[in-house]
Amino acid sequence: MLATPEEVATAITRQLETAWNAGDGHAYGAFFTEDANYITVLGHLIRSRQSIAGAHQGIFHTIYKGSTVRQTVADARALTGDVIIAHVNIVLNVPSGYIAGDHNALQTLIIINRDGVWRVAHFQNTLIVPH
Numbered sequence: 392m393l394a395t396p397e398e399v400a401t402a403i404t405r406q407l408e409t410a411w412n413a414g415d416g417h418a419y420g421a422f423f424t425e426d427a428n429y430i431t432v433l434g435h436l437i438r439s440r441q442s443i444a445g446a447h448q449g450i451f452h453t454i455y456k457g458s459t460v461r462q463t464v465a466d467a468r469a470l471t472g473d474v475i476i477a478h479v480n481i482v483l484n485v486p487s488g489y490i491a492g493d494h495n496a497l498q499t500l501i502i503i504n505r506d507g508v509w510r511v512a513h514f515q516n517t518l519i520v521p522h
Contacts, residue, residue, distance in 0.1 A: 399509050400467035400477035403502055407511075408462045414451040420444025423511045424503065430515040432496060457486045465497075473504040481516075495519040 403422055410418035420443045423429070429437040429446075437443050451458075460483050467477035479498040485491050501513035 396467040396469045396475045396477070397464055399475055399502060400464045400479070400500065403500070403509060403511060404462040404464055404477075404479050408460055411447075411451075411458075411460045414456070416444045416446070416448025416451055419447045423514070424505065427511055428513045432516045432518045454488060454490065455483075455485060456488075459484050462498075475502040475509075476500070477502060 406422050407419060410416075410422070420440050423440045423443050425440050427438075427440055427443060429443045431437065437446050460481055463480045465478040465480050467475055469475055477500045479500060481496045481498055483494045483496065485494065496519055497517050499513075499515045499517075500511050502509055503512045
């Protein structure tokens with residue numbers, strides 16, 4: 392059993408990382424609640440697990456084809472017994488295309504426990520632009 396907010400956040404982010412690196416939008420979406428909100432790095436709001444999965448499958452076939460991510464939990468804390476907020480540092484490597492290269496971002500995740508299962512209810516992805 393996962394005991395600390397950091398352990399929960401790390402487990403979720405590892406699963407998201409694995410799904411992303413496999414290019415599997417369905418698996419990526421599985422770690423979100425049915426009614427999740429996802430704000431992309433460009434500020435677009437995606438609503439629902441199904442839409443998040445579909446949107447990711449689309450980018451895995453196009454702009455982010457062959458890309459990989461490395462994710463590290465920067466911090467995580469419980470807001471209540473069933474709600475965790477976590478900040479995650481990410482390095483995205485895009486192998487080709489007009490955005491080829493490494494990109495850094497900071498993600499904010501609200502992770503909730505429903506019926507004993509931890510999933511992401513809200514996700515915000517913020518690109519870190521070099522100064």
